[in-house]
Amino acid sequence: MFTTLRQSMTWLHTWSGVTLGVILIVIFFMGALSVFDREIDRWMAPTTRLPARHASISLDALRPRIDALLADADQWRLVLPDARAPFLQLGFRSKSGPRNFAINPASGDILPDSGTLGATRFFYPFHYTLLIRAFNIGPWIVGAAAMAMLVLLTSGVLIRTGLFANFFTYRPKGPLLRASQDLHAVMGVIGLPFFFVIPLSGLVIFSAVYLPAGIDAAYPGKANVFFDEAVGAARLPKSGGPGVIGSLDAMRSSAERRWGAEAELLLVTNARDANAVIEFRRNTKDRVSHDGEPIFFDRAGQMLGQGANRPARSTLDFIWGVHLLRFEHWPLRWLYFVAGLGGCALIVTGFVIWLEKRKTKPHPTGVRFVEALLIAASVGLVFATGGFFVANRLLPQDTPSRAQWETVAFFALWAASVVHAGQRVAAGQAQGAWREQAWAVCIMAGAAPVLNWITTGDHLAKSLAQGQWAVAGVDIGLLAASFVAAMAARRLGRAGETASRVEPQNRRSAQVETDHA
């Protein structure tokens, strides 16, 4: 089929990109947003915009309230407050399904339900499941896209001519095709380490989902035993006799003494049984590795064991940590965000190259379909995300199933973007579709900070003065998106005008061509 390696790699690069690129844009974009998930949560749930407290709160003092909420739950978890999420998060499974409560650490009061999924329960699961939960299909699609990303990078490097001679070559002034080719190659080569490590570590995180056979062969039907043994978890069988858990504060300080670090998470199993197990995990904000070093106690506070840190496990913890960035390192957090958006730009420029080349063919099959899809997956996605922020501020707090309505708004706007792009591109006005959707992004992203001001009173100057960096940062990000969208829209408008002024003949014939295609 192909006579040279370059030919076959070009084919592979082109078609894996065209088929899975749209999904990759969505994954990269949602991943970039997830970098600031806690900050976006603060913006979207104003009741959780609490001052960060440094004094550690007494768990024993909170126990009566927690026990009242738990009722007869057998297992529960409590996420302790930190600088990015300054409140306690209680989670357990009740008879009516999973329940979550946010607790104010200062008063011990339950914070009112914010009626939003926020970033941690919308953008973040979107990033790795595409919100397709049926039969676990979502993670499999994401895994295929991650594999495709690795294939794209490898084949891209193999087909690149003058990898080092053209390392910095970017000629934005020339024709669109050449400028896109330059930008695509420059970004791909320069960002190669990040773009390679991120999908690879993502695949490693889900390795037990993608490759279950190894675990299943050694532990048939008992994968949980494997995971317990892998982290050195202590488990006790249920005794059947009732039991009461002793002082959680004593257990926590004992664990914190061992770590020399603060606890982040508390997990209780067999909560009402004499054989209750209480697990504490440390926070990992001072290290890359996502290693909670779990410590297990029985209900009397006697230590049952500490998670063993074997070489394979610590390697995995490091790879997980690189991808999940649970650490506290603001320059790195921003760089991850920028690099994630860079990934989107890389894929979009790749599509532009394919489209520009394809358009010169006598029968450019699929060009309009792919261009409409690209518009919806890039600008349209940003537009729908802006709409999600706007819906979050516009929906009244007491709307029944408010969180679902936000999601509906997101997908309705995204669908509108698909229809608009499809219609405009079919009419031969692709440039108009790009421009109008860019203006739509400008309006949506610009409206969100204003609505935040109106509904919460936290305008940018106030949140900056009060050191509410999460709220201020999200506002600034939205305003920046709005500004960039406006610049892009204006440029697209100008480029459209000059193009029609300079070469009306060509455009008309191109129009005829696409109509006949």
Next chain:
Amino acid sequence: MPEILLVASFAASLFGFLLLALSLPRHWRETMGERHLPSDLRTGLRIGGFSFLLASLVFAFFRDGPAFGVLLWTLLSAVSALTVAFMLAMRIKRR
């Protein structure tokens, strides 16, 4: 101190990539307006460029230790290399 090291690490990698870009015939021609790049100078620019990249890595290590340092340096270098590419593009536009 951590902020100074951060800026130093970025500045060093920016300068390092600038030297490496100048060691490439295309960019030497475009920025210096001279056709010929003597091979001694090219070698010098490359040694200088890589030394500054190494210095940038050392600054990142001093700031954050090896684990965070490598991540920081990798991403900072990507940003500075891209900045150099944009700077060169702007320079061509102006001339």
